Amino acid sequence: MTTPLRLGIAGLGTVGIGVVKIVQRHANTLARRAGRPIEIVAVSASSRGKKRGADISTYAWEDDPVALARRDDVDVVVELIGGENGPAKALVEAAIAHGKDVVTANKALLAHHGQSLALAAEEAGRVLRFEAAVAGGIPVIKALTEGLAGNRIERVMGVMNGTCNYILTQMEATGQGYNALFEECARLGYLEADPNLDVGGIDAGHKLSLLAAIAFGTQVDFDAVELQGITDISLDDIRLARDMGFSIKLLGVAQLTGRGLEQRMTPCLVPASHPLGQLDGGTNMVVIEGDSVGQIVLRGPGAGEGPTASAVMSDVMDIARGLRLPTFGEAAANLLEAPAAVVSSAAPWYLRMTLLDKPGALARIATVLGESGISIDRMRQYSHDGAHAPVLIVTHRAASDDIRHALERFAATGVLVGAPVAMRIEEV
Amino acid sequence: MTTPLRLGIAGLGTVGIGVVKIVQRHANTLARRAGRPIEIVAVSASSRGKKRGADISTYAWEDDPVALARRDDVDVVVELIGGENGPAKALVEAAIAHGKDVVTANKALLAHHGQSLALAAEEAGRVLRFEAAVAGGIPVIKALTEGLAGNRIERVMGVMNGTCNYILTQMEATGQGYNALFEECARLGYLEADPNLDVGGIDAGHKLSLLAAIAFGTQVDFDAVELQGITDISLDDIRLARDMGFSIKLLGVAQLTGRGLEQRMTPCLVPASHPLGQLDGGTNMVVIEGDSVGQIVLRGPGAGEGPTASAVMSDVMDIARGLRLPTFGEAAANLLEAPAAVVSSAAPWYLRMTLLDKPGALARIATVLGESGISIDRMRQYSHDGAHAPVLIVTHRAASDDIRHALERFAATGVLVGAPVAMRIEEV
Numbered sequence: 001m002t003t004p005l006r007l008g009i010a011g012l013g014t015v016g017i018g019v020v021k022i023v024q025r026h027a028n029t030l031a032r033r034a035g036r037p038i039e040i041v042a043v044s045a046s047s048r049g050k051k052r053g054a055d056i057s058t059y060a061w062e063d064d065p066v067a068l069a070r071r072d073d074v075d076v077v078v079e080l081i082g083g084e085n086g087p088a089k090a091l092v093e094a095a096i097a098h099g100k101d102v103v104t105a106n107k108a109l110l111a112h113h114g115q116s117l118a119l120a121a122e123e124a125g126r127v128l129r130f131e132a133a134v135a136g137g138i139p140v141i142k143a144l145t146e147g148l149a150g151n152r153i154e155r156v157m158g159v160m161n162g163t164c165n166y167i168l169t170q171m172e173a174t175g176q177g178y179n180a181l182f183e184e185c186a187r188l189g190y191l192e193a194d195p196n197l198d199v200g201g202i203d204a205g206h207k208l209s210l211l212a213a214i215a216f217g218t219q220v221d222f223d224a225v226e227l228q229g230i231t232d233i234s235l236d237d238i239r240l241a242r243d244m245g246f247s248i249k250l251l252g253v254a255q256l257t258g259r260g261l262e263q264r265m266t267p268c269l270v271p272a273s274h275p276l277g278q279l280d281g282g283t284n285m286v287v288i289e290g291d292s293v294g295q296i297v298l299r300g301p302g303a304g305e306g307p308t309a310s311a312v313m314s315d316v317m318d319i320a321r322g323l324r325l326p327t328f329g330e331a332a333a334n335l336l337e338a339p340a341a342v343v344s345s346a347a348p349w350y351l352r353m354t355l356l357d358k359p360g361a362l363a364r365i366a367t368v369l370g371e372s373g374i375s376i377d378r379m380r381q382y383s384h385d386g387a388h389a390p391v392l393i394v395t396h397r398a399a400s401d402d403i404r405h406a407l408e409r410f411a412a413t414g415v416l417v418g419a420p421v422a423m424r425i426e427e428v
Numbered sequence: 429m430t431t432p433l434r435l436g437i438a439g440l441g442t443v444g445i446g447v448v449k450i451v452q453r454h455a456n457t458l459a460r461r462a463g464r465p466i467e468i469v470a471v472s473a474s475s476r477g478k479k480r481g482a483d484i485s486t487y488a489w490e491d492d493p494v495a496l497a498r499r500d501d502v503d504v505v506v507e508l509i510g511g512e513n514g515p516a517k518a519l520v521e522a523a524i525a526h527g528k529d530v531v532t533a534n535k536a537l538l539a540h541h542g543q544s545l546a547l548a549a550e551e552a553g554r555v556l557r558f559e560a561a562v563a564g565g566i567p568v569i570k571a572l573t574e575g576l577a578g579n580r581i582e583r584v585m586g587v588m589n590g591t592c593n594y595i596l597t598q599m600e601a602t603g604q605g606y607n608a609l610f611e612e613c614a615r616l617g618y619l620e621a622d623p624n625l626d627v628g629g630i631d632a633g634h635k636l637s638l639l640a641a642i643a644f645g646t647q648v649d650f651d652a653v654e655l656q657g658i659t660d661i662s663l664d665d666i667r668l669a670r671d672m673g674f675s676i677k678l679l680g681v682a683q684l685t686g687r688g689l690e691q692r693m694t695p696c697l698v699p700a701s702h703p704l705g706q707l708d709g710g711t712n713m714v715v716i717e718g719d720s721v722g723q724i725v726l727r728g729p730g731a732g733e734g735p736t737a738s739a740v741m742s743d744v745m746d747i748a749r750g751l752r753l754p755t756f757g758e759a760a761a762n763l764l765e766a767p768a769a770v771v772s773s774a775a776p777w778y779l780r781m782t783l784l785d786k787p788g789a790l791a792r793i794a795t796v797l798g799e800s801g802i803s804i805d806r807m808r809q810y811s812h813d814g815a816h817a818p819v820l821i822v823t824h825r826a827a828s829d830d831i832r833h834a835l836e837r838f839a840a841t842g843v844l845v846g847a848p849v850a851m852r853i854e855e856v
Contacts, residue, residue: 150742152457278706292734293728293738295728296566310721313578
């Protein structure tokens with residue numbers, strides 16, 4: 001097979017230019033590995049005149065990205081525009097309709113429209129691939145779909161937003177608060193245009209919903225992801241968690257149990273000695289647990305020109321080599337519509353609260369926990385100013401609705417100052 | 429495609445039975461993922477009557493494994509006999525000759541005969557796959573060959589012998605010496621029949637030679653691997669290294685530089701804070717560095733029934749899905765014969781020696797280092813008994829032949845007691 005594979009690239013931002021650079025720099029290596037040349041024939045972006053870090057003058061230019069889908073000389077449309085609707089969606093739909101294979105890095109698009117796009121691609125006999133949409137340069141889609149294809153996947157976990165992990169690990173390392181670090185990230189350009197995509201957990205939630213679909217053979221269901229960002233994490237919690245041997249991470253967890261599909265992207269405590277707890281800075285990590293393989297940990301850069309372009313090229317090379325799989329690892333028409341689990345699987349919980357320093361206050365709290373069916377593993381009361389007593393509780397395994405119920409009942413005790421903090425301790 | 433993929437399995441030890449269990453337990457899931465059923469039609473092992481952990485009574489039995497290769501009802505021969513020659517090699521050759529695809533977990537076979545077997549398979553239009561031969565359940569062959577196919581690979585590193593890593597981390601954790609832990613491993617059945625395969629680094633060296641071939645597009649060259657086992661690692665070195673922030677690992681490193689192909693499987697110091705330094709017990713880790721992706725770390729169980737069978741099934745599922753690649757990621761006929769690098773790339777070194785406690789002894793050593801072009805980063809002299817002074821030196825980056833040269837010249841100084849210890853500090 002020596003026919004070149006011809007790419008049309010839409011979107012020439014950081015990642016698009018990263019892809020152009022790889023195709024130009026490694027033309028010979030890629031051809032040797034794929035058994036055929038990889039060529040870029042056409043590109044599209046919002047501004048033709050803009051200075052870019054690569055020479056694109058030999059490629060055809062299209063002002064309208066959808067025009068790439070109609071070109072007879074394009075085999076694969078590479079969609080790097082981004083955004084859940086608008087031109088990205090129009091392009092991917094047009095590309096499939098015109099018989100092109102599609103490679104995208106667009107997690108928002110797939111989290112919202114993955115099922116319908118995958119169905120359309122498979123009906124048209126085309127592939128729609130998205131390695132770059134999850135965890136940047138880590139080849140996690142391939143690991144899960146192919147490398148672990150012999151396993152029943154039991155749980156997938158991931159730290160998949162570098163900005164959040166940077167903020168949390170810097171809070172711990174420097175003692176700066178969330179707001180100061182948020183401002184630093186804004187200055188450094190680490191934040192999305194809408195920062196809530198990062199710190200609200202939405203971006204990471206998109207990624208988790210894609211991993212869950214692949215892991216469990218279920219239809220992507222982003223709307224069912226339990227989302228909680230990192231904006232309320234305090235230095236106190238970070239320090240107290242560390243004292244007890246835990247790190248706080250914005251952790252995505254997906255599990256398919258008898259109760260349905262659990263998908264959580266929330267701040268969790270994980271053991272400081274586990275690779276998840278040791279993950280510093282902007283690096284991403286995905287942990288996959290299979291019934292045969294046990295626990296596999298994948299770690300690498302989650303964003304940036306090179307890593308994301310590397311992931312895009314993984315899909316391009318698969319297509320060039322004739323490796324064709326359904327978008328989510330099995331036929332989209334067969335993916336299950338799993339109900340969302342209302343109650344999460346049981347776990348120990350971290351509870352922090354401030355009590356009025358009056359006789360019986362702690363007893364009231366302990367009684368509520370006991371009556372809610374929650375038993376206490378460890379408790380610490382910290383030295384205090386006389387009026388308010390900070391109290392820390394680590395529970396034994398408890399159901400999430402028992403914890404919710406107890407938190408509601410705490411309010412009625414009249415002994416709490418402010419709202420209690422509750423975070424799940426993910427057992428890894 | 430609903431034609432079943434029909435397997436003939438040779439070797440029904442731990443891994444073979446693990447594969448049988450997966451195929452039986454997950455028949456429906458595998459069929460859904462592959463788009464076709466996976467069936468076992470025939471098996472072969474040394475003893476038919478032996479009790480095994482799975483029911484094999486419905487499969488055809490062959491006393492001679494090579495007979496599997498001749499069966500018309502077998503599409504894929506799964507070779508799990510092991511051993512670099514003998515029946516395993518005869519079976520794989522026969523399978524290719526009879527037009528079967530082959531999946532093997534046999535690192536010794538491929539380290540020694542990988543090039544000729546891959547050539548034969550490719551000439552016959554068959555695939556020969558070996559995910560299970562390297563790092564157990566970690567899908568590292570797939571990550572390197574496919575997931576990072578857009579990268580020039582700059583370095584591959586790995587801790588790939590769980591027994592050695594168990595011994596080294598237990599030495600550090602418990603303060604027991606090498607011999608006591610070797611005995612413990614023997615009792616626990618952690619050692620190969622020839623323990624030198626483990627503690628001599630040969631098994632891990634086999635794996636490294638396979639990774640190097642894939643990473644750099646070179647012909648497998650196990651004979652060029654610099655091999656040094658862990659039998660001489662002392663508790664002193666483990667403690668002293670830890671004092672300076674390092675862990676000692678049996679680390680495989682492969683790099684292709686202007687000097688040729690470096691392949692080392694030797695005890696090295698790595699930063700205790702890096703995932704390699706944090707890797708405890710029998711777990712394996714592979715670190716891949718690519719020019720676009722940066723550093724990817726893969727961690728998981730390196731041996732055992734489930735993990736190894738999971739890797740075998742990854743290859744089986746690829747074949748079932750029609751994903752067909754050359755054995756080493758590109759056509760075997762195109763793989764380069766890279767010369768082995770005589771001199772390793774420069775690195776800091778850890779040197780430990782005992783000096784006679786007489787005036788000028790340290791100066792003699794420092795002079796030799798200086799004259800060998802080696803500069804000292806850190807030096808510690810430990811308190812001592814009056815006659816002998818233990819000295820620890822961390823050098824700045826130095827070429828391996830400069831280190832070798834200096835070690836040779838140390839002998840002539842007449843101030844050393846015993847042989848000095850020298851270990852490379854791998855910068856990660």
